[in-house]
Amino acid sequence: MRVLVADDSVLLREGLIRLLAEVGCEVVDAVPDAPSLVEAAAKHRPDVAVVDIRMPPSNTDDGLRAAVEARTANPELGILMLSAYIELSYADVLLSDGRGGVGYLLKDRVTSLDTLADALKTISEGGTVLDPEVVAQLLVARRKQDPLAALTPREREVLALMAEGRSNSAIAQQLVVTGGAVEKHVSNIFAKINLPDVGSDNRRVLAVLAWLKAR
Amino acid sequence: MNAPIGRILDPQDPGSTSAADEPRTESPAPSRSLGELVRRTCQDFGFLVASFFISLFGFIVCIPLFAVGLGTTPIIVGFAVLTLCLSISGGLARYHRRLLGSLGYEITQTIYPPKTKGLRSRFRRLGHAQSWREFLHVVIIFIVATTCFPIAVTWFVAGPGGLLYGLWSVWLPGQGTDSGLAFLLGFPGRLADVALNMALGAVFLITAPFVMRGLVALQAGIARGLLDDETSVLRQQVSQLATSRAAAGEAEALTLRKLERDLHDGPQQRLVRLGMDISAAERRIATDPDEARAMMRSAFDQSQEALAEIRTLSRGIAPPILSEQGLSAAITALAARSGTPTTVDIDDVELSDPAQNAVYFVTAEALTNMAKHSAAQNCWVELRAVGAIAVLTITDDGMGGASLAKGHGLAGLAERLRGVDGTLTVSSPIGGPTHLTATIPLQASAS
Numbered sequence: 001m002r003v004l005v006a007d008d009s010v011l012l013r014e015g016l017i018r019l020l021a022e023v024g025c026e027v028v029d030a031v032p033d034a035p036s037l038v039e040a041a042a043k044h045r046p047d048v049a050v051v052d053i054r055m056p057p058s059n060t061d062d063g064l065r066a067a068v069e070a071r072t073a074n075p076e077l078g079i080l081m082l083s084a085y086i087e088l089s090y091a092d093v094l095l096s097d098g099r100g101g102v103g104y105l106l107k108d109r110v111t112s113l114d115t116l117a118d119a120l121k122t123i124s125e126g127g128t129v130l131d132p133e134v135v136a137q138l139l140v141a142r143r144k145q146d147p148l149a150a151l152t153p154r155e156r157e158v159l160a161l162m163a164e165g166r167s168n169s170a171i172a173q174q175l176v177v178t179g180g181a182v183e184k185h186v187s188n189i190f191a192k193i194n195l196p197d198v199g200s201d202n203r204r205v206l207a208v209l210a211w212l213k214a215r
Numbered sequence: 216m217n218a219p220i221g222r223i224l225d226p227q228d229p230g231s232t233s234a235a236d237e238p239r240t241e242s243p244a245p246s247r248s249l250g251e252l253v254r255r256t257c258q259d260f261g262f263l264v265a266s267f268f269i270s271l272f273g274f275i276v277c278i279p280l281f282a283v284g285l286g287t288t289p290i291i292v293g294f295a296v297l298t299l300c301l302s303i304s305g306g307l308a309r310y311h312r313r314l315l316g317s318l319g320y321e322i323t324q325t326i327y328p329p330k331t332k333g334l335r336s337r338f339r340r341l342g343h344a345q346s347w348r349e350f351l352h353v354v355i356i357f358i359v360a361t362t363c364f365p366i367a368v369t370w371f372v373a374g375p376g377g378l379l380y381g382l383w384s385v386w387l388p389g390q391g392t393d394s395g396l397a398f399l400l401g402f403p404g405r406l407a408d409v410a411l412n413m414a415l416g417a418v419f420l421i422t423a424p425f426v427m428r429g430l431v432a433l434q435a436g437i438a439r440g441l442l443d444d445e446t447s448v449l450r451q452q453v454s455q456l457a458t459s460r461a462a463a464g465e466a467e468a469l470t471l472r473k474l475e476r477d478l479h480d481g482p483q484q485r486l487v488r489l490g491m492d493i494s495a496a497e498r499r500i501a502t503d504p505d506e507a508r509a510m511m512r513s514a515f516d517q518s519q520e521a522l523a524e525i526r527t528l529s530r531g532i533a534p535p536i537l538s539e540q541g542l543s544a545a546i547t548a549l550a551a552r553s554g555t556p557t558t559v560d561i562d563d564v565e566l567s568d569p570a571q572n573a574v575y576f577v578t579a580e581a582l583t584n585m586a587k588h589s590a591a592q593n594c595w596v597e598l599r600a601v602g603a604i605a606v607l608t609i610t611d612d613g614m615g616g617a618s619l620a621k622g623h624g625l626a627g628l629a630e631r632l633r634g635v636d637g638t639l640t641v642s643s644p645i646g647g648p649t650h651l652t653a654t655i656p657l658q659a660s661a662s
Binding site for chain 1: 491
């Protein structure tokens, strides 16, 4: 897998390059700011760009905007956003086109090689990866008549993992249950929150996220 | 009237400092020396004469203007005429205050409503009560000054005149015929005439200082009643305090933003990298132990770096040395850390905690700035109490060119100082030397 790294901190660029090499990716380029990210993405046409949200020139959300721009130029490009904080609005920007192939993780999360490798794999296959932190924020109950209240604790766990963009088999692995059990949970959840079950692809994740955001 | 209140002196007077809790200046204590007494009496006399002519002029100008203005208000012109009348009264009042100030009677200057856009603002004085009181002062002081003037002239002249009567009376008409005061009182003869006049002259001369002082005090009392604009002063103090509070809030927000950025760019990045190194090393332990060991060592270095950064940051938030050992020790420590040889000379100055913090951070930021941009060989940090103000000066012999413009590290410092009612001035010509001067009022720290 060909990966482009964009982070303003030399420290983290080096660390990311090392980790990506470790999980068997080819790092095509590593850039320190937003404009050079757009250029490098056009030049190398990588499979996935790993991008720090906060980058020069203005040190706000330049990385995010540059990534969206690069993706407009090359719709095949997968994006994995990294950030020191979780902001729901950033997640919205990423998910707004509903095509998948995007991810949003806390920086601390990528220190685990498995998480990084899984995320890159999911994104390159057109899936969606969301940090548990984002999902946790989405799952905070805000209404009295909240359908979430009707979910069993186990079902809530499954819903959270689903929102993070995991497939049924990954969820089964994580919760140490059989695939059949997960499927039963999933159909229960969809019944309780009045969503049509659209199968187990990226569209399911987006439907769940849309529902969580609309609450 | 003599209650101690915080006062702002004449803003026209750059040397004035606002002194809280200082009672009003009463008339100066009578001086023992004769020369001083003569000088003061002459000053008082001068004031009485000047006051008469000023109030005469004021009366002649303002009363007709007032009458015309009042009569022409129905045709709008009157508003302009009345405004003119009030601004002339205001000018005369200012003059009066200054004259009284030179005699030691401090009277607060009026703060007029500020000019804004639009026609109504032109006539803003008409709705300003203090302006009308100043007009009233013109009317009243005219009567008083006109009464005082002849008394003052009589007392001023009669003393010396009486004592020297023997010298100049020879030129008086009708000398030799007994017609003087002494003769009428039943003491014929020139000797008695001269003696009586000298005695009267002496009485006048001895009483003159007290009479003059009394007349001046009378006018000063009237001016106190009509020209002392305490309300406006308090209002201005309130607005100044509001400004400095806002500045303090802003400085705090700035500090917090900077802190967040420093955390994000420093320890946070290091710890993330630490995690990356550890997880990479973990993978390698089985396959390539040497490589893993090297990675672990680098991870250890990252952890040490992160700790050092956190230490530096926490020192930036609230340096422990400042609260534990005081300003002098804290600044000495700053200077010791600075790469440039720095001489520190700090007096023991009574400052509040916020003010001490401000001084500390101004010094820290200035030294950092200097190390970054100035290429200075030497630096001097001094803190002195000058009257009611603490003055911090930081001087270096670098290349200069520092400025308070936005984007320089110094702009934030000015903001921080405003929060404790302080000021910051920078003199830094290209080629150096650079002088930073920060002042903080000591009372701001009395709270």
